Amino acid sequence: MEHTAQHTDVPALKNTETAIATEQLNVYYGDFLALRGVNMAIPERKVTALIGPSGCGKSTLIRCFNRLNDLIDSFHLDGRVTYYGQDLYQDVDAVQVRRRIGMVFQQPNPFPKSIYDNIAFGARATGLKTDLDALVERSLKRSALWEEVKDKLKTNGLSLSGGQQQRLCIARAISTQPDVVLMDEPCSSLDPISTLKIESLIRELAEEYTIIIVTHNMQQAARMADYTAFFNAEATEDGKRSGYLVEFAPTQKIFDQPAQEATRNYVNGQFG
């Protein structure tokens, strides 16, 4: 299949380095091309939102960034995914990749362990020699959960509410001091108040971390993202949907003066 020319102008990066970049990235599940021809340069210490209709490959893309797609047998890709210039798929241990690039999932997925052990897990698993008590306190404070749980660190993480569980998962993800935090629709199962808490938390985290967030919620992207990438999907001959990047630009530009007609229609709610 010939890759149609796409408008993928990388945002002008003023004084910011590129954390993660893709070059002509094609992602396949077996023979099925799930995502094609993605060229992106994601700036460090910014919030980058990936938006687009269902099936456009947003989640597939961020799972390439921490090599979580490796768990799927039929997955393979061509093109390049780089992390500060280094190819993530060339002679790199996936385990080490995931220590630099953390992830928060759509459904809160704390371990069925105590709140304390959830946070301490990363340090224990990676053999980090550190003061665990301090680490737990620091991570929970950072994710704005400390005040709510400081008196019950020994209780099971699953006993928390959904929004608290998600903040616990964020605390867990940042406990190992990654450079990049990937978030796959982190608010989609949460109520509006929890969502706002997590959004403001993400804004704060962007001071230290590169945040890449997949979201279905355009207002969410507009509220918190510095850059927004719009993905779309088109039907292939065999009726499946293949995703591609339509436009990647500063969030304000995507919402106010998108370069592409499809982007304009999507952000105005005319399809999707």
Place this chain on the structure above:
Amino acid sequence: MASSTSSPKGKPIEARSQRSQWSDRSFTWLTRILAFGVAAVLVFIGVQVAIDAMPAIRRYGLEFLVTSSWNPVDDAYGALPMIYGTLVSSLIALVLAVPIGVGTALFLSEDFLPRPVRTVLSFMVEMLAAIPSVVYGIWGIFVLIPFLDPIGGWLHQNLGWIPLFGTTYRGPGMLPAALVLTVMILPIITAIARDSLISLPPALRQAALGMGATRWTAIFRVLIPAAFSGIVGGTMLALGRAMGETMAVTMLIGNSNDLNVSILAPANTVASLLANQFAEAGDLQIAALMYAGLVLFGLTLVVNILAEMIVQRVNVYK
């Protein structure tokens, strides 16, 4: 039943019909009777065994549990060797079967092999449970006991100073019986451990790997702890099975009513004792056997209660 096809707005919604209410109630009662019936069978068996054991309970009291003569001629009965044999054979089987079973379950629940191969392997492990125990017994007599001959001899010769290997290997005895029990309980442990590992949410593994954990860490720090209550439950079920297993054990254990610490020597279990002696037992002997049966009943009950307590305590999802 009065049900009209058109239901105009404002028309009152009918009450549930008499007939439906009647069938609801009958079904509730039917299931209630069945549930209590099953419990009643258990109680009935327990009470009946206890009543039949009364003469022996009155005569020997608790001494029955700690004395080790079994002599129908003098009417001297003590079940210590059989209780000991039951516990030790089951314990050996458990100690061997748990690591093998949990290891097998882990292997079958991970993606080390293509799915079709795993399915066939799982099926074959579960097929072990379908082999009749008398076949295990015959296999033990004709294959395992001769096979163990050099091993038993070596153990006694080199490690004979340990009481566990303190006698010469004479064929039927604790060791072959315990090994066959191991094979027999393996499918229970494997199947239940595998099911509890497979039914863990995939999000759990992704969370662990996403944190930069290796597969080792994910398995030992997250997956096994999360599946622990299932694994313990399966283990306890297997223990119950091992303690009650009769045919294969009686064919292999040597049926000696003397207490011997050596696992190379013949021994006996409660279940095996009952199977061997009921046919020719006199009055008081029957009562003594019933008493032994009651003790076995009690042992399995204790094991099951313990299992339930452990499962409750370690249930991580509570």
